[in-house]
Each structure stands twice: as C-alpha cells, then as structure tokens.
Amino acid sequence: MATRHLIIGGGTAGMNAIRxxxxxxxxRSDIALVSAEKxxxxxxxxxxxxxxxxxxxVYTATAKVLADWGVKTYLGRRAVGLDTKANACxxxxxxxxEYDDCLIATGSSAVRARVPGADGRGVHSFWTLDEARGVLxxxxxxxxxxxxxxxxxxxxILNSILALxxxxxxxxxxxxxxxxxxxxxxxxxxxxWLERHGVTVRAGATVTSIDDVxxxxxxxxxxxxxxxxxxxxxDVVVMATGIKTNLDWLxxxxxxxxxxxxxxxxxxxxxxxxxxxxxxxxGRDLISGAEAVHAIEPTxxxxxxxxxxxxxxxxxxxxxxxxxxxVEVCHLDVASFGAWDDARAASITGLKADxxxxxxxxxxxDRLTGAIILGPSSDIWTTNDVGMLKGLVxxxxxxxxxxxxxxxxxxxxxxAFIGSKTTAQLLPETxxxxxxxxxxxxxxxx
Amino acid sequence: MSALTTKVLxxxxxxxxxxxxxxxxxxxxxxxxxxxxxxxxxxxxxxxHTSYAPYxxxxxxxxxxxxxxxxxxxxxxxxxxxxxxxxxCVGCKLCTIACPYGTMFYDPDTRKAFKCNLCxxxxxxxxxCPTAAITYEDVPTVDWLGDxxxxxxxxxxxxxxxx
Numbered sequence: 001m002a003t004r005h006l007i008i009g010g011g012t013a014g015m016n017a018i019r020x021x022x023x024x025x026x027x028r029s030d031i032a033l034v035s036a037e038k039x040x041x042x043x044x045x046x047x048x049x050x051x052x053x054x055x056x057x058v059y060t061a062t063a064k065v066l067a068d069w070g071v072k073t074y075l076g077r078r079a080v081g082l083d084t085k086a087n088a089c090x091x092x093x094x095x096x097x098e099y100d101d102c103l104i105a106t107g108s109s110a111v112r113a114r115v116p117g118a119d120g121r122g123v124h125s126f127w128t129l130d131e132a133r134g135v136l137x138x139x140x141x142x143x144x145x146x147x148x149x150x151x152x153x154x155x156x157i158l159n160s161i162l163a164l165x166x167x168x169x170x171x172x173x174x175x176x177x178x179x180x181x182x183x184x185x186x187x188x189x190x191x192x193w194l195e196r197h198g199v200t201v202r203a204g205a206t207v208t209s210i211d212d213v214x215x216x217x218x219x220x221x222x223x224x225x226x227x228x229x230x231x232x233x234x235d236v237v238v239m240a241t242g243i244k245t246n247l248d249w250l251x252x253x254x255x256x257x258x259x260x261x262x263x264x265x266x267x268x269x270x271x272x273x274x275x276x277x278x279x280x281x282x283g284r285d286l287i288s289g290a291e292a293v294h295a296i297e298p299t300x301x302x303x304x305x306x307x308x309x310x311x312x313x314x315x316x317x318x319x320x321x322x323x324x325x326x327v328e329v330c331h332l333d334v335a336s337f338g339a340w341d342d343a344r345a346a347s348i349t350g351l352k353a354d355x356x357x358x359x360x361x362x363x364x365x366d367r368l369t370g371a372i373i374l375g376p377s378s379d380i381w382t383t384n385d386v387g388m389l390k391g392l393v394x395x396x397x398x399x400x401x402x403x404x405x406x407x408x409x410x411x412x413x414x415x416a417f418i419g420s421k422t423t424a425q426l427l428p429e430t431x432x433x434x435x436x437x438x439x440x441x442x443x444x445x446x
Numbered sequence: 447m448s449a450l451t452t453k454v455l456x457x458x459x460x461x462x463x464x465x466x467x468x469x470x471x472x473x474x475x476x477x478x479x480x481x482x483x484x485x486x487x488x489x490x491x492x493x494x495h496t497s498y499a500p501y502x503x504x505x506x507x508x509x510x511x512x513x514x515x516x517x518x519x520x521x522x523x524x525x526x527x528x529x530x531x532x533x534x535c536v537g538c539k540l541c542t543i544a545c546p547y548g549t550m551f552y553d554p555d556t557r558k559a560f561k562c563n564l565c566x567x568x569x570x571x572x573x574x575c576p577t578a579a580i581t582y583e584d585v586p587t588v589d590w591l592g593d594x595x596x597x598x599x600x601x602x603x604x605x606x607x608x609x
Contacts, residue, residue: 012516043516047536052557057536060517298514298544305513326543331554335543377554380483384548391546401603414490417548418501419599421592426546427506435507439518 003029005311006089006097008079009105010035011042012297013278013304015060017103019442020308020432022069028445029312032097033066034074034089037129043297045132050160058129070445079106082253084271101273103307104250104261108243108279108295113148113173117210122222123237126157138236141165146224146232148207149240150177155327155334157238158199162330169200169232171224173241176203181325181336182372185349189356189374190334197330205229210237243295245280258282260293265317267307275311277303286320287338287369287393294321302431309432316432322394326386332356333377335386338393339370350410357382359410361389366403368392381411388417395425452526453582455487455562455569457500457590461579464489464498471574475565486551486562487571487580492598499594500571500580503528503549503562504587511561514544519559525567530559 005021007014010033018031033039040058047053066073074091081090082102089097110127112118122138125131135157139145143166147154150172161168170177176187191201206227213221213233224232245260256262256270260282267275267283278300285292299321309316326335339345345362352358355375362370371389375382392399392413399406402416417423430436466489469482477484487502509528512520519534520541530541537557542550551560564582572582 041516043538043540044536047538053536057517297516297540301513301516324543326539328539333539337543377552380488380551383542383550383552384488386543387545387548387550390543391548394546402599405599405603414501414548415492415595415599415602418490418499418591418595421589421596423504423547424589424592427504427587427589430508431513436509436513438512438522439515440521 002027004098004100005029005031006099006102007031007033007105008035008089008103009107009278010037010039010061010075011105011107011278012060012300013105013107013307014103015039016301016304017105017277017308017311018069018071019439020305021312022442023437024309024312024314026313028070030072031070032072032074032099034077034079034091034097036076036078038075039066040129042127045126045129046157046160048129049126049132049136049157050163055129068444069442078249080249082250082255082274084254084274087273099273101275101311103311104269104274104276104280105278105300105304106246106249106280107300108245110153110240111242111244112239113207113241115207115209118239120210120212120222122212122220122235123210123239125239126153127243135236135238139164139166143167143236144169144234145236145238146171146222146234147238147240148224149173149242150201150203151179151240151242152181152325152327153243154238154240155329158194158329161238162197162199166236167198169202169234170194171202171205171207171226171232173206174203177201178334181327182334182374183341183360185351186334186358186360186372186374189353189358190329190332193332193356194329199330202229243279245293245295247280258291262291266310266315267303267318268310275307277307283318284320286322289320292321294323296323296325298322298324305431314432318431322390324390328377331377332374333382333386334374336372337370337390338362338368340372342370345369348407348410355379357411359385361406361410363403366399367396368399385411385413388413388422391422391426392417392420395422395429397422397425452505453564453567453584454505454587455502455564455572456581456583456585458579458581459497459499459591459594461577462489462498462500463577463579464491464495465576467574467576468500468571468580471570475570476560484553486549486560492595493601497594497598499591501549501591502571504547505562505564506547506587510544510546511541511550511559514540516540523563523566525564527564527566528561529563530561532556532558535559
C-alpha cells in the first residue's frame, strides 16, 4: 500500500511540502490536503488590494494543478483534532482522515487589539484573502484610512492603500514604527520619509476605543479615541496588531508545544510521524541555534521543502532559519536580517540622513550576525547590498580584516563580500542537498 | 543524476580593463537601451579604481531567488539560467532579499524583479568583452573573483588597519 501523507494547511509550507514530495518520491504516494481556504499566496495580497493583479492570480495551486499532482483535497474544511495514537485527523464536518505521516502547517491568524469597538463595522484585519476582499470593498478614492499597528503587515499594504487614492494615518502603540523590524534610528528615517509622502504617523499612541460616528448625509464614520492626544475620525480602520499561531485545535494531541510545535532538525515533533512547518513550528534559529518561531514566508518555504523531502523518505536535516524581512514604502527599501536587534552585539552604523541611507551591521567576532539596511529602491547599490548582507549573515563567513574595513566604511559591503570569498562558501549550499527544481517541473499524476 | 552540461559565465578578473562594455551590452540586450544602471552584470572597482572585475549571477544550484518566489515567477530557462517571468512577477522583492549573492535587481519603473538570464544562451556581455575577461564556457561555476578581490584589496585593508 502506498504511503498516505496528510498535509494540514494549504499555505506556503503545505504547498511546498506537497511539491517536494512529488519531486523526491521514488514510488507514488497518496497525498491528502486539508485546507480551510483555497491555496493562495498571502505575499501577493497587497498587489490584489491595489488592483495590479486580478483575484485569480493570488492562487498558488488551482483545482487542476492539485488534480495533476494527484492530491485528494478537503478544501473549506478545518482540522479540529489530531489523534496521534490512531494516526487520524478529525475535520469540522465529522470526517476522519487517516495518515501514515502528517504535516501540521496551519499558520497564523490576525489578532486585534482588545479595545471596545475593535470588532465593529468598518474595522478590518488584513491577513486572509477574505479579509483583503473586505478592505478592498471599503476603500474608495478620498477615503481616510487609519491603520492600527505599524508593523510588517501594515507596511506591506501601505503603498496599496495610497495607490487606491486614500489618505492614510498610521498609529502604533510602541514608541517607534516597525518595532520588530528596525531600530529607532531606522524607524525615525522611515517615519520622516512617510511624512514627506503625505502619510500621518502617530507612534506611542494607545487606542482606547473605536466608535461609530453618524455623519451628515450618508455613510457613518469611525472615531478612534486614544489614551493621550486627539481623537481620529476616519472612514476605514485596518487593524494590524499582530498574529497568533493556529494551534488551539491541538490541545489534546500530546504534541510538545512551546511558542510553536517543538521540532527537531528533521522538523519532526515529539511524535515521529507528525511534522510541523512554517508559523506553527518552533525550530532552530540559524544564528543563535535557539528554538524560535519565525513567522515569515521564507521559513515556511524552507520548512515545507525539508518536510516534503523527509516525508518522501530522504534524510534531510535543516540548518535553521534566518529572519529576513524587506518592505518597500513609497520607494524606500527597508530590510533587516538575523540578530539585528541583539543589544549585546558589537555594531557598526553608517548614516546618510539626507538620502536617506542607513546601515547597521552587528557582529560576533568577525562574523556578521545581523543587519539593517535602508535606502531608496531606485538605488542599485542598496538592492545589491541587501542580498550581500543576507549572504554574509547566512554563510557566517569570517570577515577577518574586512570587519575593520566595514567599520571604516559600512557602505562598502561589496568589497568585503567578494574579498572574503563568501561566494565560494555559498556555492555548495542548498536547502535539500541537491539543485532546486523549477516551479513548473513537479511530476504530475499518471 | 547526470551532471547538467550547462555553460556558465566564466570570469577572469585579471583580464578586465574596466571598459564597461559588458554593462552596456547587457542593458541593451535586457532593456533595449544603453543604460548600465539597468545592467545585471556589474563591474566593481578594487584598489581605489586601479583594478576592476565584473560580477554577476552564478546561476547557483539552490536558486534562492527561485525557491523564495511566492508566485513561481522565477523558473529555469533553456540555457539553464534562473529567469524571471515578467507576467507572473508581482514585485514583492522577496527574491532580492533571498539571493545571498546580491545579484537580484528590482526596477522601480516596471515594479518587477530582474536578473541575469544568460540572454537565453547567447550572453551579450561575453560577446562584448574585448579582452575575454568574460567567456561563456562549459565549466563548473566557482568563485571567480574571490582570490583576485582578496589580493587587490590588501592595500585598502592595510590602510584601514593603520587608521
């Protein structure tokens, strides 16, 4: 009998696992997919929001592709329980799906700040496709949109909201914007840049309530009240106040769960035939080696491929995932890598405030462990350095005297990268221990 | 698995004179205009602009750009090069941060990522190079610039140490 793989969650981790199983397996297995939503890419929702792509283009695998891959689908269904002794998963419609091995990749959901009115009309999250549709329906040219939360998610849709002709105010509870992506210096530069582009920013602002305001002649407006400072009146509120991993349904599963499901270097949980990947997995951090949840797209992708490979019978160990984030706002690139917020690390900064261009490089000895980079997206120098900084952090190459060189000129990353022979170190590196295949090269059902 | 016999851009940095013809040819082939700012091969100066070397995508085995792309917009073309499908790319920039070599590019005008695609198997840079510093050969990819750059930045580093 063929092996029965069960993939729970149709996001990046789940879809990469399915593809990799088909790429790697010697003998055709059975694959079942349980997904509450039709598989789509969350990364492209901002481009759906600004109408530069049609809704049909957000999907990562159509019904036809899934059929070609020979995947039995349970779409629109949620997993509600996992019986790891009986090797069976219960779905919300009473269906029971048996498996030989299983991947939990149920991702995260948006959470809203707990303030009165947060669940009211005209208040939206932007996380799922359905929520994106809701935001898209409400914004019209001239709308005043208030985004609560100035984190990565807010910043990915900032350009889209402006492109729809709305005016935008961003409020953030922390003293700075992008608190989990850049330091205070970087945040200050981004804030100035946004203000120059007509976006109002209020950091250190705690929302206390959101109410309806009756407007003269027509659509009612929303009023946000704050602990300090003036109220804000607007048309649409987008709450991007964080995410929460979808793990509640696993309470009685016997899986070891900390911030996420604890996984080993093969991405197996404490139950050997149950894997976890993406936002729900607490795996190894590449830089610190510590257990961490990295709720980012690249980690979901790498996790998914490692799991797919192991499910197909290979023995692939994961080195660990690297925190990488990049966002472009009004043609300013903002990126950070690795241990960029390690307060104990030795660091070097470079600043050209008028451009603006900012670099922060963090070291452990002569190895780069983290970096922040910020600069105009038209600046090729910035784009090239973004990648090279990732390469330096990822490879952990010993910089030797180039560390002092970077201290003198933190903008001359290229000389340090090439001269320290980082390319030689990176060339043999692959996630799966073999060359990657093109996305269209997945074997299909015969 | 049999080794893929795919030609690569072999760089012999000692032969580079810094003439920038590769950048002009590349941008002309890729965009139809002579604009080195849009070139995906870039000549880097060393030792205070007395040495030069062209730097471009290695078409690495992992294809970090390709595996990172959330919409499958980066594929492998007939020449074995990782290639961006313009119609599919949404411009999310994940590839620019995933590529550890710094050889992904982003065009703010078209809002698309772009990169070296070996001109589909007939690379304009190699054709344009007057000194054969760039050749298109069936050899394994190695770190063509590392030793050269290490040697040609020694004096810069020495003065840094003295500072």
